[in-house]
Amino acid sequence: QESQASGLPEYIKIVEVGPRDGLQNEKVIVPTDIKIELINQLSKTGLPAIEVTSFVSSKWVPQMADHKEVMRGIERHPGVQYPVLTPNLQGFHSAIAAGATEVSVFGAASESFSKMNINCSIEESMIKFEEVAKSARNMNIPVRGYVSCALGCPYEGNVIPAKVAEVSKRLYSMGCYEISLGDTIGVGTPGSMKGMLEAVMKEIPLSALAVHCHDTYGQALANILTAIQV
Amino acid sequence: FPKRGKGVEVGPRDGLQNEKNIVPTAVKINLINMLSETGLQVIEATSFVSPKWVPQMADHTEVMQGIDKAPGVSYPVLTPNLKGFQAAVAAGAKEVSIFGAASELFTRKNINCSIEESLERFCEVMAAARAATVPVRGYVSCVLGCPYEGKISPAKVAEVSKKMYSMGCYEISLGDTIGTGTPGSMREMLTAVMKEVPVGALAVHCHDTYGQALANILVALQMGVSVVDASVAGLGGCPYAQGASGNVATEDLVYMLNGLGIHTGVDLQKLMDTGTYICNALNRRTNSKVSQACCRL
Numbered sequence: 113q114e115s116q117a118s119g120l121p122e123y124i125k126i127v128e129v130g131p132r133d134g135l136q137n138e139k140v141i142v143p144t145d146i147k148i149e150l151i152n153q154l155s156k157t158g159l160p161a162i163e164v165t166s167f168v169s170s171k172w173v174p175q176m177a178d179h180k181e182v183m184r185g186i187e188r189h190p191g192v193q194y195p196v197l198t199p200n201l202q203g204f205h206s207a208i209a210a211g212a213t214e215v216s217v218f219g220a221a222s223e224s225f226s227k228m229n230i231n232c233s234i235e236e237s238m239i240k241f242e243e244v245a246k247s248a249r250n251m252n253i254p255v256r257g258y259v260s261c262a263l264g265c266p267y268e269g270n271v272i273p274a275k276v277a278e279v280s281k282r283l284y285s286m287g288c289y290e291i292s293l294g295d296t297i298g299v300g301t302p303g304s305m306k307g308m309l310e311a312v313m314k315e316i317p318l319s320a321l322a323v324h325c326h327d328t329y330g331q332a333l334a335n336i337l338t339a340i341q342v
Numbered sequence: 343f344p345k346r347g348k349g350v351e352v353g354p355r356d357g358l359q360n361e362k363n364i365v366p367t368a369v370k371i372n373l374i375n376m377l378s379e380t381g382l383q384v385i386e387a388t389s390f391v392s393p394k395w396v397p398q399m400a401d402h403t404e405v406m407q408g409i410d411k412a413p414g415v416s417y418p419v420l421t422p423n424l425k426g427f428q429a430a431v432a433a434g435a436k437e438v439s440i441f442g443a444a445s446e447l448f449t450r451k452n453i454n455c456s457i458e459e460s461l462e463r464f465c466e467v468m469a470a471a472r473a474a475t476v477p478v479r480g481y482v483s484c485v486l487g488c489p490y491e492g493k494i495s496p497a498k499v500a501e502v503s504k505k506m507y508s509m510g511c512y513e514i515s516l517g518d519t520i521g522t523g524t525p526g527s528m529r530e531m532l533t534a535v536m537k538e539v540p541v542g543a544l545a546v547h548c549h550d551t552y553g554q555a556l557a558n559i560l561v562a563l564q565m566g567v568s569v570v571d572a573s574v575a576g577l578g579g580c581p582y583a584q585g586a587s588g589n590v591a592t593e594d595l596v597y598m599l600n601g602l603g604i605h606t607g608v609d610l611q612k613l614m615d616t617g618t619y620i621c622n623a624l625n626r627r628t629n630s631k632v633s634q635a636c637c638r639l
Contacts, residue, residue: 298635301601302560330594330631331601334556337525 120340125160127292127322131182132163132197136175144178148185151194155186161193163216167203183210195256199230201243208251215248216256216292217241219283221276222265225296229260238282245286257283258324262293262308263300263335273311281315290320295335298328302338309342318342344568347604348384350515350545351377351592353620354405355386355420357577359398360588361624367401369623371408376616377574378412381607382592386439387417390426406433418479422453424466431474438471439479439515440464442506444499445488448519452483461505468509480511481547485531486523486558489582496534504538513543515571518558520582521551528558532565545569548590550629551580555590556598563604570595575617576629591630593617 131151135142142150147165154162164186170177179196188194195214198204207215219237220226226234241257248255261268262276280291293312295305305323312321323339325332354374358365365373370388377385387409393400402419411417418437421427430438442460443449449457464480471478484491485499503514516535518528528546535544546562546569548555559570573589580586596608614633621628628634 301598303602327631328635329597330556330591331598333553334560334598337557337560 127161128159129163141175144181147182151186155189164194166197167207180210200240204244214254218258220260221271221279222261222268224267225261225265255288257288257291260294260296263295263304266297273308277311277315280312284316292322292324294324298326305335305338347599347606348569350384350571351382352386352571353573353577357573360578363624364398367404370405373620374409380612381609384416389420390430403433427467437477441481443483444494444502445484445491447490448484448488478511479513480506481515483517483519485516486518486527496531500534500538503535507539515545515547517547521549525561528561541566547571550590551586593630593632597632
């Protein structure tokens with residue numbers, strides 16, 4: 113009753129990104145069996161979605177080099193989704209071959225970030241993702257879209273909400289069932305979160321949005337609360 | 343959201359009191375002097391409590407007499423009773439604070455009397471303060487939970503707040519002493535308290551023990567509270583949960599307020615420099631995420 117009275121949603125779906133986003137950004141590389149055990153333990157917590165690994169070339173992301181083994185090695189609990197990152201068609205096919213039943217694609221609201229991170233422009237990345245989305249559609253595989261730098265970019269600084277809305281719309285239109293808006297460097301605050309969401313909500317229904325807040329400046333929970341209130 | 347926010351810096355008192363390492367008087371004075379240059383308008387300097395109970399604050403007289411008092415900055419001190427009040431005023435204090443609680447068990451364990459008895463002691467301080475035209479700030483501890491009683495009713499918080507406000511406290515700082523509060527319980531508690539005390543006379547003192555502080559503060563701001571207590575570098579752990587964090591870091595608070603366009607007058611860089619100073623002196627890492635983010639090691 114309390115959540116209804118305060119206008120807050122009754123249920124929040126939490127997407128656990130520790131095994132992928134988390135481990136990818138840890139200094140120490142973890143052996144395959146530990147990754148598998150981590151995911152298996154997470155599967156028992158009631159979390160509805162756990163991002164398992166990334167089918168990216170091990171040249172770029174060595175921490176995720178064991179993507180196939182991890183994908184094949186984990187226990188799949190009924191009712192739990194196990195999405196994986198797939199930057200392009202090749203990664204997508206590899207993921208499917210390893211048993212993936214949901215994939216994610218990673219865009220950005222900043223040109224500089226896109227170039228530095230995946231070595232191509234936003235537009236070029238969207239073309240790659242369209243290929244993935246098309247194949248995914250044919251195989252009935254859901255695709256989740258991420259938009260990085262939604263509240264600020266390490267290279268460009270300020271990012272305008274309209275750009276975030278534009279990239280989100282592109283991903284949503286190509287068939288992503290959900291768009292996760294990432295405050296990649298954690299510089300956002302409740303004010304900028306609200307402004308960004310208001311812009312994006314003009315293009316995408318609220319129920320198709322997620323937030324991915326970094327706590328770099330300790331603002332994450334306050335930003336998430338703002339998103340929940342919206 | 344309010345247009346202006348007032349930060350009450352409790353690092354030198356609440357922070358240092360709850361740190362494992364005791365710092366020398368000179369460091370305390372330096373800390374307060376550095377804080378005085380950041381733009382903060384209120385800096386809680388020390389506590390006139392018996393050193394038998396709080397050895398970390400044993401040098402209260404020297405600290406009070408040793409600091410540079412910047413114009414426009416207030417340096418309140420804790421005074422648990424008349425004796426402490428008199429010692430504080432003799433040492434040059436121009437503002438004092440008294441500490442109540444919304445939990446009977448907490449009051450008993452903390453100061454060995456009931457809530458009612460503690461309020462009677464405060465009456466003496468209030469009378470002396472009124473006679474000396476010294477403003478008094480009232481704290482209410484355990485507003486969102488008690489380490490002994492667990493859940494605390496918002497009505498009880500409102501009752502104690504009202505009593506302290508009626509006694510003459512110009513402001514009531516509502517403390518989530520063990521940091522168990524969340525936006526929902528903060529909202530509920532403030533709704534009850536605001537029926538008895540005007541929101542302009544309210545402040546929140548949120549502990550970050552469960553990482554909820556900024557979210558709770560955000561809710562308080564949304565409800566009209568414009569005074570927030572914080573501690574530079576997030577100084578001060580939790581006496582009830584070993585290793586846990588305590589006060590919310592002033593740097594992280596200022597970062598959020600800046601982002602919201604709420605004017606604080608605080609220079610974040612100077613604040614971070616002060617945090618670096620005291621963390622080095624204490625030989626500990628900062629608890630401020632903003633400081634961690636800006637640190638180039």
